[in-house]
Amino acid sequence: MTFSLGSTPRSLVKYNDQSIAAITEIGAAAKDSMVLIKTLTASSSGTLDFVDGTDDVVLDNTYPIYKFVFTNIHPSAKSKLTFQANAAGGADYNETITSTSFFAYHNEAGTDTLLAYTTGQDQAQGTAFEVLTDNISDSGTTVANDNSASGYLHLFNPSSTTFVKHFFSGSNQINDGPYCLSSFHAGYFNTTSAIDEIQFKMSAGNIDAGTIKLYGIKDS
Secondary structure, three states, X not given: OEEEEOOEEEEOOEEOOEEHHHOOOOOHHHHOOEEXXXXXXXXXXXXXXXXXXXXXXXXOXXXXXXXXXXEEXXXXXXXXXXXXXXXXXXXXXXXXXXXXXXXXXXXXXXXXXXXXXXXXXXXXXXXXXXXXXXXXOOEOOEOOOOOOEEEEEEEEOOOOOOOOEEEEEEEEEEEOOOEEEEEEEEEEEOOOOOXXXXXXXXXXXXXXXXXXXXXXXXXX
């Protein structure tokens, strides 16, 4: 897009000090900064596991930040999507977590809204699976065929042996009512050991369908 100043056209937008019209190729750092590492697709799956060094999964010091993107997670029963981690050498997915959570919702009838802290979905030095969504359901205990949740989870510097491992997530889903419910969770694994395994599962039943993608973010 340009505008005229006298008879000379001027660029409104620039990239790396070039006008958009003059750009023939976007630099590698810009277009390849987020690298897809692994995609897991659920099919009545009890868990979806990302284990460093297994099935082409990278979860080490290759990247300073890792991002998981979960899309159309559909449970077999009314339940929440959750996750936990193993430190290097761990086996039970029970690392110590301190976390916080809040949510906002709006029902389809347009008669009910709320923004609130989510008591019961945080942890204070707990070892349970951390919640990423609220209950995915249509109404009551019913999970309709089109019910699902989608969102993301960022994990920061999991290979550090100096600092705790921070994470934050955001998701949107269909919830009882039905409601549009957006929830946000953040916390840290209170360990200075490297985290090299992440497991996702529902709080009840299986992950009937959906995908979770793992990305590494360069130079971040």
